[in-house]
Structures are given as C-alpha cells and as structure tokens.
Amino acid sequence: MRVALYPGSFDPITYGHLDILKRAKRLFDKLIVAVVENPRKAPLFTATERRWLVEQALAEEGITGVEVITYSGLLIECAKELGVAAVVRGLRATSDFDYEFQLALTNRDLDSDIESVFLMTAGQYSFLSSSIVKEVKQYGGDVSKFVPTCVERALAEKFGQPGPGGKTKK
Ligand code: ADP
Numbered sequence: 001m002r003v004a005l006y007p008g009s010f011d012p013i014t015y016g017h018l019d020i021l022k023r024a025k026r027l028f029d030k031l032i033v034a035v036v037e038n039p040r041k042a043p044l045f046t047a048t049e050r051r052w053l054v055e056q057a058l059a060e061e062g063i064t065g066v067e068v069i070t071y072s073g074l075l076i077e078c079a080k081e082l083g084v085a086a087v088v089r090g091l092r093a094t095s096d097f098d099y100e101f102q103l104a105l106t107n108r109d110l111d112s113d114i115e116s117v118f119l120m121t122a123g124q125y126s127f128l129s130s131s132i133v134k135e136v137k138q139y140g141g142d143v144s145k146f147v148p149t150c151v152e153r154a155l156a157e158k159f160g161q162p163g164p165g166g167k168t169k170k
Pocket of ligand 1: 007008009010011014015016017019020088089090091092096120121122125126127128129130
C-alpha cells in the first residue's frame with residue numbers, strides 16, 4: 001500500500017490545500033494530512049483547531065479516507081514512523097520553489113527512501129495562501145471563494161465578526 005503524507009501549517013486550510021489533497025488522493029492508496037504543531041510562522045489557530053478545521057473541511061467537501069494528525073519535530077521522523085513512501089507538497093507560482101527545493105533536498109539527505117512529490121495547483125488557486133485569506137478576512141472581506149464555510153465561520157469567530165449568514169456565535 002502506497003501511503004503519502006501531506007504536511008503543512010494549514011492555518012487555516014484553503015481550497016488550494018484541498019485541491020492538492022484531492023490530486024494526491026488519486027495517486028496514493030492512503031493519504032495522511034499532518035498539521036505541524038510548531039510552524040515557523042506564529043499561527044492564528046492552535047494545532048488542535050487547525051486539525052479540526054481540516055477534518056471539517058474534508059467532511060464539507062465530501063472527501064473520505066483521509067487521516068488527519070498533528071505532529072511536532074522533524075517532518076522526516078514523522079514520515080519514517082508512519083512508514084510513508086512520499087511527502088506531498090503543493091506548488092503555486094515560482095515563489096514556492098526555492099523553499100520547497102531546499103526542504104526536499106534536506107529531507108532526502110536525512111532519509112533517501114522517502115520521496116518528495118510536488119503537485120501543481122489549479123490556476124485559480126495559484127495566488128491563494130492562508131496568509132492572504134487571514135488578511136482579507138481580518139478587514140471584513142469575503143473569503144467564501146477561498147475557504148470552505150466551516151473555515152469562514154472559524155475566521156469570523158477569531159476576528160469577532162458575524163459568521164456566514166450573518167450570525168454571531170454567542
Ligand atoms: P507550510 O508552512 O508547511 O508551507 P502551508 O499550510 O502554508 O504550510 O502549506 C502546506 C503545503 O501546501 C505547501 O506545500 C504549500 O506550498 C501548499 N499550498 C498552500 N497553499 C496552496 C495553494 N493555494 N495551492 C497549492 N498548494 C498550496
């Protein structure tokens with residue numbers, strides 16, 4: 001069985017992440033999404049919230065058969081422990097390349113058995129990032145084209161705004 005790991009901050013998950021996830025699902029027998037607990041960037045959502053949002057987004061999109069975990073520490077150790085064949089990463093415009101190249105070669109150095117697989121995003125998501133979504137939402141912009149409703153609602157709550165449909169959570 002070919003198992004792949006899709007790691008990331010997912011702070012929060014967007015349709016761009018979901019696009020990569022669906023593509024990876026077609027290539028592997030099993031996909032595990034790993035939400036990193038200690039990302040370089042100070043996250044808006046806790047690891048538990050981010051993991052929960054990934055699970056909710058998968059349910060909302062009707063995507064089944066994906067395991068979601070949180071992890072801290074070295075990605076390659078997590079990949080080894082889980083016995084995965086590959087680590088999946090998404091590529092947007094050229095801006096992702098330098099960092100992804102560095103990460104992939106470092107991981108290969110640490111364990112040459114685990115391959116990095118890069119999947120190209122759909123054109124409409126090539127500009128999309130969790131940071132942009134947070135920025136737009138923080139200033140009251142509409143992010144419904146970028147994230148599932150559960151994420152939109154969670155962002156509204158974080159920023160103390162009325163949720164989708166105009167309801168504020170009590
Ligand atoms: P990280 O902090 O590990 O980069 P992210 O949640 O920002 O975590 O991204 C996780 C992975 O998903 C990365 O490989 C990133 O390039 C990819 N990704 C993020 N947004 C998109 C998008 N809109 N389209 C395709 N891939 C994306």
